[in-house]
Amino acid sequence: MDKTDKMNTARKARSKTNPDALLEKALDSFTLSQRETIRERFKSIPVSFRRRYIKVLKGKSRPLAVESFCCECMGWGKVPEEIKNCTSPACSLYLYRPYQ
Numbered sequence: 761m762d763k764t765d766k767m768n769t770a771r772k773a774r775s776k777t778n779p780d781a782l783l784e785k786a787l788d789s790f791t792l793s794q795r796e797t798i799r800e801r802f803k804s805i806p807v808s809f810r811r812r813y814i815k816v817l818k819g820k821s822r823p824l825a826v827e828s829f830c831c832e833c834m835g836w837g838k839v840p841e842e843i844k845n846c847t848s849p850a851c852s853l854y855l856y857r858p859y860q
Contacts, residue, residue: 779810
């Protein structure tokens with residue numbers, strides 16, 4: 761394997777694990793205007809939460825969708841503690857929130 765092949769292999773591996781590349785793959789089922797809205801929101805999500813958000817966009821996990829919503833609502837802080845102590849019982853997801 762020459763140097764160019766090694767570089768191409770490394771580039772392919774990075775693109776599979778890069779959250780931005782994963783996001784673009786997840787956006788296939790959305791309209792153009794929805795994609796722009798999602799990309800803007802994605803920029804505001806802390807890096808440590810981006811993979812979860814991508815799974816939600818792919819429809820992989822409803823519980824993860826609820827957790828992601830709660831995380832965003834709570835400001836991406838100390839997630840388990842803040843969600844457990846949620847003070848918004850009027851929220852439609854209140855009874856379904858994780859870490860109760």
